[in-house]
Amino acid sequence: MGLGMTLPDPMPRALKNPPAPEVDRSPALSLLSRPGDGSIRTRRVAIIVADGVEGDSVRRMHAELLRLGAGPRFVGTRLGAVSTTGGDPIDVEVTTETTPAVLYDALVLPDGADAVVQLANLGQALEFIKDQFRHCKPIVAFGASETLLEGAGASPFLPSGEPDPGVLLAPAGFSKEVLSQFVEAIGRHRHFERYGDPPPV
Numbered sequence: 692m693g694l695g696m697t698l699p700d701p702m703p704r705a706l707k708n709p710p711a712p713e714v715d716r717s718p719a720l721s722l723l724s725r726p727g728d729g730s731i732r733t734r735r736v737a738i739i740v741a742d743g744v745e746g747d748s749v750r751r752m753h754a755e756l757l758r759l760g761a762g763p764r765f766v767g768t769r770l771g772a773v774s775t776t777g778g779d780p781i782d783v784e785v786t787t788e789t790t791p792a793v794l795y796d797a798l799v800l801p802d803g804a805d806a807v808v809q810l811a812n813l814g815q816a817l818e819f820i821k822d823q824f825r826h827c828k829p830i831v832a833f834g835a836s837e838t839l840l841e842g843a844g845a846s847p848f849l850p851s852g853e854p855d856p857g858v859l860l861a862p863a864g865f866s867k868e869v870l871s872q873f874v875e876a877i878g879r880h881r882h883f884e885r886y887g888d889p890p891p892v
Contacts, residue, residue, distance in 0.1 A: 726880075727878075727880075729878045730759070730760065731760060731761045731874055731877045732760030732761065733760065733761070733762065734761045734796040734797060734877050734880075735761070735762045735763075735764070735794060735795045735796050735797075736756050736761050736762065736763040736764070736795060736796065736797045736798070736799060736877070737763075737764060737790075737792070737795040737799065737819070737823075738752065738753055738763055738765050738766060738799040738801070739766050739767075739798070739799065739800055739801060739810060739816060740765050740773050740781055740783060741767060741768070741801075741805075741806040741809040741810050741813075741816075742773045742774045742805060742806060742809060743773075743775075743776065743803045743805025743806040743808075743809065744774075744775050744776070744781065744801045744802070744803040744806040745775065745776050745777075745801060745802035745803040745806075745833070745834065745863070745864075746775030746776065746777045746779060746781055747777060747864070747865065748801070748833050748834075748863070748864055748865040749765070749781070749799065749801050749833075750781070752831075752870065752873075753765065755870050756874075759874065761877070764784045764785050764790070764795075765781055765782065765783050765784045765785075766783070766784070766785055766786065766787060766790065766819075767786055767787070768786060768788075768813055768815055768816065769783065769786060770783050773806075775803070776803055776805075787815040787816065787819055788815070791819070791822070792819045792822035792823050792826075793822060793826065795823070795828070796828060796829075796877060796880065797823075797829045797830070797831075797873070797876070797877045798819070798820065798823040798828065798829070798830045798831075799830075799831050799833070799873075800830065800831065800832040800836035800839050800840070801833055801836055802833040802834030802836060802863050802864075803835065804835050807835045807836050807838060807839060810836075810839055811838060811839055811842050816839070817839070817843045820839060820845055821843045821844065821845065821892050824843065824844075824858070824885070824892055825890045825892060826881070827857065827881040827882045827883050827884075827885055827886055828857070828881065828882070829857040829859070829873065829876035829882060830845065830857065830858050830859070831869065831872075831873045832858075832859070832861065833862075833864075833869075834861070834863035834864075837860055840858070843892065844892035845858065846891070847859075847860055849884050849885055850885075850887070850891075855882065855884065855885055856879075856882060856884070857876050857879070857881075857882030857885065858885075859872055859873055859876065
């Protein structure tokens with residue numbers, strides 16, 4: 692099917708009684724054989740920021756993830772600082788060009804109307820979201836950034852209509868409940884319920 696061809700008739704067996712394979716399943720080659728302890732230690736989390744971001748929620752998320760042993764990074768389209776609605780700028784740690792989405796285990800999308808408008812018009816930002824979604828990684832979207840998910844085609848619902856446990860829509864402002872849900876989603880690492888071939892986005 693992948694080659695767009697009809698299945699040909701099978702070739703005759705080379706041996707009438709082929710030997711049994713030595714290995715049916717190899718834990719050494721399995722991505723799922725060592726699920727870990729459920730913690731998020733060493734997991735890399737991208738926190739996308741742009742001018743006009745709501746700073747308090749992303750700062751608190753950064754601090755809490757760092758406290759739990761994860762590796763959060765403020766990711767922008769360029770180095771320097773971005774302005775926030777509260778006035779205190781946030782220093783961009785890395786850019787979307789130097790650290791693409793595949794290098795991260797999870798994604799935080801910020802609140803802030805101006806920041807969301809800016810990110811919605813940046814192809815790199817939308818591609819970043821698409822890659823995280825396509826690779827079944829957890830995403831949390833604060834407040835206005837729900838429109839970024841829509842722009843990237845990343846639905847918070849599975850094809851069955853059930854909510855995607857790896858795409859969290861958070862109200863404006865940081866909360867311990869959102870943090871707990873996001874940490875649980877990161878602990879699962881990948882959310883293969885949304886996987887599709889070809890991918891939906």
